Amino acid sequence: MAAAYVFQSPPFCTHPHPKPTSQNPRFNPHYFPIKSSTSSDPSTPSPPQPHLKHRRPADENIREEARRHSSTHNHQGFSAKYVPFNPDPQHSESYSLDEIVYRSRSGGLLDVQHDMASLKRYDGDYWKSLFDSRIGKTTWPYGSGVWSKKEWVLPEIDSDDIVSAFEGNSNLFWAERFGKQFLGMNDLWVKHCGISHTGSFKDLGMTVLVSQVNRLRKMNRPVVGVGCASTGDTSAALSAYCASAGIPSIVFLPANRISLAQLVQPIANGAFVLSIDTDFDGCMQLIREVTAELPIYLANSLNSLRLEGQKTAAIEILQQFDWEVPDWVIVPGGNLGNIYAFYKGFHMCRELGLVDRIPRLVCAQAANANPLYLHYKSGWKDFKAVKASTTFASAIQIGDPVSIDRAVFALKNSNGIVEEATEEELMDAMAQADSTGMFICPHTGVALTALIKLRNSGVIGPTDRTVVVSTAHGLKFTQSKIDYHSKDIPDMACRFANPPVQVKADFGAVMDVLKKYLLSKDSKY
Ligand SMILES: Cc1ncc(COP(=O)(O)O)c(C=O)c1O
Numbered sequence: 001m002a003a004a005y006v007f008q009s010p011p012f013c014t015h016p017h018p019k020p021t022s023q024n025p026r027f028n029p030h031y032f033p034i035k036s037s038t039s040s041d042p043s044t045p046s047p048p049q050p051h052l053k054h055r056r057p058a059d060e061n062i063r064e065e066a067r068r069h070s071s072t073h074n075h076q077g078f079s080a081k082y083v084p085f086n087p088d089p090q091h092s093e094s095y096s097l098d099e100i101v102y103r104s105r106s107g108g109l110l111d112v113q114h115d116m117a118s119l120k121r122y123d124g125d126y127w128k129s130l131f132d133s134r135i136g137k138t139t140w141p142y143g144s145g146v147w148s149k150k151e152w153v154l155p156e157i158d159s160d161d162i163v164s165a166f167e168g169n170s171n172l173f174w175a176e177r178f179g180k181q182f183l184g185m186n187d188l189w190v191k192h193c194g195i196s197h198t199g200s201f202k203d204l205g206m207t208v209l210v211s212q213v214n215r216l217r218k219m220n221r222p223v224v225g226v227g228c229a230s231t232g233d234t235s236a237a238l239s240a241y242c243a244s245a246g247i248p249s250i251v252f253l254p255a256n257r258i259s260l261a262q263l264v265q266p267i268a269n270g271a272f273v274l275s276i277d278t279d280f281d282g283c284m285q286l287i288r289e290v291t292a293e294l295p296i297y298l299a300n301s302l303n304s305l306r307l308e309g310q311k312t313a314a315i316e317i318l319q320q321f322d323w324e325v326p327d328w329v330i331v332p333g334g335n336l337g338n339i340y341a342f343y344k345g346f347h348m349c350r351e352l353g354l355v356d357r358i359p360r361l362v363c364a365q366a367a368n369a370n371p372l373y374l375h376y377k378s379g380w381k382d383f384k385a386v387k388a389s390t391t392f393a394s395a396i397q398i399g400d401p402v403s404i405d406r407a408v409f410a411l412k413n414s415n416g417i418v419e420e421a422t423e424e425e426l427m428d429a430m431a432q433a434d435s436t437g438m439f440i441c442p443h444t445g446v447a448l449t450a451l452i453k454l455r456n457s458g459v460i461g462p463t464d465r466t467v468v469v470s471t472a473h474g475l476k477f478t479q480s481k482i483d484y485h486s487k488d489i490p491d492m493a494c495r496f497a498n499p500p501v502q503v504k505a506d507f508g509a510v511m512d513v514l515k516k517y518l519l520s521k522d523s524k525y
């Protein structure tokens, strides 16, 4: 039998960081990711300076340019470490992010804890103007929506180690017609996290995780490859970011349970793909066992690094509203890392003075895979995993979510709500949204169903500013739309189906069907 690989824990990170000067911490140039002005008022952060045109020599790429600047810009004194998730105040357990560790000593979840005291040396206005200054630029790595918040994500990583597709900065869509027509709402928004490099929000977390792996490999840590269990989106993101960095990726997929578009993504990106005859929970169990034995780094959201990237979507929403806080944010939940990531992003903005409150969070689950919903309905008593049944929202067909504790924490601390959606409800909601110009995934249909229910019961008011998080691109789930619009789903009325009309190649026949159609649209015709 082959000998098992054993991870060795490296010592804690001991990078030296220059300390701010006692006279004026704000204007120590080593602390500034961008140049400070010569303003003499230390309480007012200077506005970022515009970049000079043509400052990069023609034969230098953006990564090399960042490297040239790194000696002056890389040491800002911020740091982060792993700590047990929601520990008791007396805890002293912590790990460097350069260690390979996914669980606390007691077997609980970990969290990335930032040195908030050092971040608090800068006020909320400073952070807002810094983040705002980076949007839409190509400066490495800040052109990424995730890395534009680098100081709050992985402050100590060298920009040269970052693996990024300039993810994030996804559009926040004003769902004008859907809001007005179906809900009587005028301030409804959809955050299109699925309009992204690999077509889902997973890119936000994966750029962080794979960048850290890139760093670990350069430090000669024992990481031969990176692995995940997946319902299709994590594997797509993992394989793309690994391929971009030349790192082997290994993905465990539940056989015949993910869409074809999702399956082809890791295949095309050169991942080692195992199609396993079990469900997602079975794959998750296997990858946990395998990563404990082999030098394969675990990329699922059990690994708290992922959530550091995902939390930037929450910060981005605030930024897109010019730092005004929406009333509600609705997120579809499966393995339940993302709902906590949203909470963490909002909470950090409040703690660091960018906003004065956080939105109420709603987590939406498919009724066929609803362990969190059942737990919520029981008054948060005795969580029980379930056997998840097949759902069109296949990426959230998860019965034993690894981040259950994180999700409960996020919901309890945001006055949150959990809702569920039946198959018919989620498919109808998806079809209705598509009919107003969106092209959403079934998981977003789950979130919209939650909104419809909460709006109908009056919990969400007509003028409440509400954001629905769309987690994947609809193009990954075309088969579900084809089934719906073909009315090809047993026991489903498919009320909003819009099947194509078969017509002969004949002028009269075409005119007949067109007249009938126009009549149905316009009574004056
Ligand atoms: C498209 C999509 N939406 C929602 C989710 C749920 O996210 P989480 O597992 O973080 O709850 C996932 C993955 O689980 C997903 O792939």
Ligand SMILES: N[C@@H](CCOP(=O)(O)O)C(=O)O
Residues within 6 Å of the ligand: 228, 229, 230, 231, 232, 233, 234, 235, 299, 300, 301, 302, 334, 335, 337, 395, 396
């Ligand atoms: N929907 C996910 C399920 C795994 O979630 P993760 O966030 O823990 O990686 C997927 O696409 O695989």
